[in-house]
Amino acid sequence: MGYRILETGDIPAYLRERGHWEDLDDIAVREVSDGNVNRVFLASDAAGTRSVALKQALPWVRVAGPSWPLSPDRANAEARAYEQLAKVAPDEIPAIHGYDPENYALVMEDLSDLEVLRTVLNAGASYGPHTSSQIGRLVARLAFSTSDFGMPSAERKALIAASVNPELCKITEDVVLSEPYIEHEHNHWHEGVADLAAQFRADVRLRTEVADLRHVFMTSAQSLLHGDLHSGSVMVGTREGAPVVRVFDPEFSFVGPIGFDLGLYWANALVSEERARTLGRLTDHADQLRLSWEAFESEFRALWPTRVDTFFDDAYLDRFLRKVWTESLGFAGTEIIRRIIGYAHLTDLTTLEDPVEASRRALLIGRELIVRRAELATPDDVRAVVATDR
């Protein structure tokens, strides 16, 4: 039948056709797309006992329309990432009911009883003891299982080839890993940080370090990544009294440097911390980088004895983890900076009445993480950077 762009009214028949729903009389559908890129619909029955979510990629960016074409192949990347994640972290992603490559449509568990982590944090809630450690563990499991430690060499080569995601990688290479450091029409900023934006563009040392990270992003095929692991890609809540964490929206997935996933998560935690500092309501922000790193490291070390290639010895594990740590810090720095002087900003800061102090502190922390990443050896060293008077 070919690729059909689904409207709200098409969803019941579509779900039936795909075998997800039988009774066409008992289904209500609403569109809940609040991201920038794709469409998301929720379908539920009258009794509220059954519901599913459907996400469809259009051949353009949803909020821009056909004037900004973007291949719907990104839905294939998302489906592929979920396929790998389902093997190693099935309880930390939405259950996937089916993927339809012809229509670039993914039918999955309805998560609307949960809330997006960024929303929860912006409202003043804490992370709680579980969220960041579950994220760290998920990153370790995805990373290990799709690395040359967890996957036989030939299978890995096939995964790398199947997972190329050129358009979405290019977006990252541009908006995260170059534009904020040059004059570009995408860039914008609050006038209170204009001096820092100009300083960063003139900062030769910073530019070379970002170039290094950009090249790592482009060439370091360590593991399958989520690719966009910020606090808007995590849902949290409780079910039957137990804490629940769900990672979603892995459409930027490709085989890249593991530190990119950790770094994005850390950057968003550090920016959330600066928001909370401005509002005088810091909670457990200071623990999150350490919690996620410790969970990542201990899970990766726990998986190490199962590696498929034992030429990689324990001494190499230490060296490898050190490299991941260092690159994570660098990527965290780039994510902080691009979210303040680049294209897409964060509600953590934009909803502050006066975002200047938090933005300035975050920018300077971001710069330090990039240029000093090789000498920052532990989570405590990062806390020392955050605690420096600015």
Ligand SMILES: Nc1ncnc2c1ncn2[C@@H]1O[C@H](COP(=O)(O)OP(=O)(O)OP(=O)(O)O)[C@@H](O)[C@H]1O
């Ligand atoms: N499985 C789900 N259950 C309930 N709501 C969902 C589900 N998936 C997505 N949503 C809702 O739709 C929103 C957009 O989803 P998602 O982030 O996957 O789309 P996107 O267009 O790729 O967004 P972005 O612009 O952030 O990349 C989410 O923030 C959430 O509110």
Ligand SMILES: [Mg+2]
């Ligand atoms: Mg998305």
